[in-house]
Structure formats: structure tokens, C-alpha cells
Amino acid sequence: MTVGWETLDVGEKALVYSKNGRVRIEEGPQRLFLFREKFKRMPSFSASQKEFLKIVYRDGRVEHVKGPCIRHENSILHICIQVHNLISLDANEALVVYSQNLETKHVQRRVQFGPTLFMLGENDWLHEFSWHGTDPENKTRMIKDQNKFTVLKIIPDQFYYNVDEVRTSDDALLRIKLMMFYELVDIDKMLNCTKDPMADLINCLCADVVAFTAKTSYEEFIETASELNDLKNYKQLMERCPCIGYTVSKVVFRGYFAHEKLQKMHDMMIKRRTELRLQFDREVQEQTLIDKKLQADIDRLEQEQQIELENLLHVQKLELTALQHSMSLEKESHEKHIEKKLQESKAKLEAKIVSDNLDFKHWNKLNQIHVDVNKLLEQQAARPLKVTSIAVQDGAASVHFHYNDPQRHYSNN
Numbered sequence: 001m002t003v004g005w006e007t008l009d010v011g012e013k014a015l016v017y018s019k020n021g022r023v024r025i026e027e028g029p030q031r032l033f034l035f036r037e038k039f040k041r042m043p044s045f046s047a048s049q050k051e052f053l054k055i056v057y058r059d060g061r062v063e064h065v066k067g068p069c070i071r072h073e074n075s076i077l078h079i080c081i082q083v084h085n086l087i088s089l090d091a092n093e094a095l096v097v098y099s100q101n102l103e104t105k106h107v108q109r110r111v112q113f114g115p116t117l118f119m120l121g122e123n124d125w126l127h128e129f130s131w132h133g134t135d136p137e138n139k140t141r142m143i144k145d146q147n148k149f150t151v152l153k154i155i156p157d158q159f160y161y162n163v164d165e166v167r168t169s170d171d172a173l174l175r176i177k178l179m180m181f182y183e184l185v186d187i188d189k190m191l192n193c194t195k196d197p198m199a200d201l202i203n204c205l206c207a208d209v210v211a212f213t214a215k216t217s218y219e220e221f222i223e224t225a226s227e228l229n230d231l232k233n234y235k236q237l238m239e240r241c242p243c244i245g246y247t248v249s250k251v252v253f254r255g256y257f258a259h260e261k262l263q264k265m266h267d268m269m270i271k272r273r274t275e276l277r278l279q280f281d282r283e284v285q286e287q288t289l290i291d292k293k294l295q296a297d298i299d300r301l302e303q304e305q306q307i308e309l310e311n312l313l314h315v316q317k318l319e320l321t322a323l324q325h326s327m328s329l330e331k332e333s334h335e336k337h338i339e340k341k342l343q344e345s346k347a348k349l350e351a352k353i354v355s356d357n358l359d360f361k362h363w364n365k366l367n368q369i370h371v372d373v374n375k376l377l378e379q380q381a382a383r384p385l386k387v388t389s390i391a392v393q394d395g396a397a398s399v400h401f402h403y404n405d406p407q408r409h410y411s412n413n
Helices: 187-193 197-214 218-229 235-243 260-368 373-380
Strands: 002-008 013-017 023-027 030-042 044-047 051-057 062-066 069-072 078-085 087-089 093-100 107-113 116-118 124-126 129-135 138-149 151-153 157-167 173-184 246-258 386-393 396-403 409-412
Touching: 002 013, 023 030, 044 051, 044 078, 051 069, 062 069, 087 093, 093 187, 107 116, 107 187, 129 197, 138 157, 138 197, 157 197, 173 197, 173 218, 197 218, 197 235, 197 246, 218 246, 235 246, 260 373
Parallel strands: none
Antiparallel strands: 002 030, 013 023, 013 030, 044 069, 051 062, 051 078, 087 116, 093 107, 093 124, 093 151, 129 138, 157 173, 173 246, 386 396, 396 409
């Protein structure tokens, strides 16, 4: 119990206990005189726009008051008052919230999407996720229950993972390095069908890689490893993803790691294979060069033959042109000669006709004056060199040849 003055400023409150156990609340600003009374200030709690107050009552009730607000803790009514931050959700985040109806005791589940500032109700609680997460010391290794959270990311994401101790058909031990791109598309299906979707994705990924590798030998795996970039080789993964509300857009094959001795043998084989390939390429280049030289020689010979053939054809063409020109000139000359002969013959014929006409007129005039033309012609005619006479007597023919030359006389009976 105290006796004296106490001062309460603006916004302050206090509990004043009397000597008989009664209590009253005093609120400032004021100045109190206490006589045999107990004075106890009530602590104040304030919440901003991004905070809320959690008030726990002595009767077990819990009240959430969203800020901005201020409350004074009354030790008679309250166990405690706490200031909590509102849950800030971005556009690609969500909360899984459970609510219980106190009357029906029925629990409902809902999904709260962002962007928003979310405050839990008095009868609400959040779903706490506990998934496989990336090992902080090794990004390609996943640890169970490593990733614990309440805010669910619904943005596309990816993770690295190495599938260890994968054996080929010839019993070679490999480590396959992968990177997977995925996205959560159906939260309700994920909540209903799996507790840890990352574990499901990893298990399916490992199963598909083991199935793919077990069908091939070490050499065949090296040749076909690029096919691990194709989603059609991940059948179990693609079948499981829709069941748990996920989609996988791409799986990237990042390489592989083999045992040191096996890798050394493989490096030696690569070196030898590279040397053989280089030798083969060199031989191919040499043979190609020889073929090109031979082809160039053949082309050059063909060009020379073509040039000679063209020269020969040109000479023949010149000779043919010269011959045609000569024949043309000769033909022209012959035609001119024939034309000249024809003209001469025509002139002679015309002269002969004129002469004959003159002779005819002359002889016709002589006949008109009763001149014996036949005797005149006989007298003017030259003496014949030979006279042939044929006579028939008594059925026998005789031929007589008479020559004017006295030395020649022949008769045939």
C-alpha cells in the first residue's frame, strides 16, 4: 500500500487496488492521490498497418486485432498481449489456411493467394510444409525435411540433382547430372495426393534415368546421352506430375561422371579415337586432293580436246565455205558459159533461118521462072567421095560401092 501522488499521462492507464481488494482502472491524463492503495501501470501495445495484436485472455479465449490499433494489458483479464507481423504475400505466393467452426467442430481448408497482407483468425492455423530441400553444402543433393515453410511458391522453379550409382548394361557405374524445371499448377491436388512432392519428383526422375541407362552399354550411353534432354524418356515422371498437381517443362542433361579408372580408360579411348579420326580425315583430305588433281587434269584434257575439236571444225567450216564459194563461182561461170552458148546457138539458128528463108525465096523465084532447080543444085553440089548403090536382081541383092578415087573400087554381091 502506498500513500502519495501518482501521475498518468495522455494514453496511459493504471490499475488501482484498494485495501479491501477491489480494483479500478484509471486513465490519463490525470493526477491521483493514493491512500493505502496499490498503483500498477498497464503496459500498452500498439500495432501498425503491417501488424496485429494477439490478445490471450485468462478464460482461454484468443483475440486478433488488426492494426493500426493500441491496447493496454489488463493483468486481471489478460495473460499476455503480443505484437505479430501480418503475413505479406507476393503475387506468386499462397497460404494454405485451415479454419475450425467452434459450433460444428468442422474444419475447412482454403488457399489464400497474394498479393495481400494476411492476418490469421483466432481459429485459423497454417499448413506447415516439410519437403526435401537442397543441401546447403551441395546444391546437387536433396535432404529430407530440409525445406520447411508455410508460404507456398507457385512460380516456375528448378533444382539440380545428381543421380548416383547408375549402372549400364555392361556394369559401368555412373553419376548422371540433371537439372529439372517444374511448376505447381494445382494446389488442392498436391495437398490431397502427396506429402512431399519434391520426393515424388526425385524418385520418378531417378527411376527414369536408371531405366534409360540400364538398356545401354557404356559406349552406347555416351552416344545417346543427349536423349536425356527429351521428356519422352521420362515416362514415370510425366505420369506422376499431373497426379500431384505439377508440370515439368524441361529436364536438362548436364553431363555424367564415371569412376576414375573407367574415366581414364574412356579418355584413352577418346584420345585414340580422336587420333584415328584425325588420321582418317587427313587421308580423306589427301585422297580428295588427288581426286581433285585428277579431275583437274581430266578437265584440262577435255578442254584441250574441245579446243582442238573446235579448231578442226573451224578449219572444216572454212574449207567448206571456200569450197561452197568456189562451186558457186564455178556454177556461176558455167551458167554464164551455157547462157553464152545458148545465145550463140540462138544467133546461129536465127541466122540459119534467115539464110534458109533467103534461099527459099531465091529458089522459089527461080522456080517461078521455070528453071530446073534439081539440075542446078546437082551442078552446084560438089562431087561425092563415095556412092553406094543397092540393086536386086532375080531375088538376089547386090551392093555396089563406087569411090571417086580411081584406086579404090569394091563390089559385093
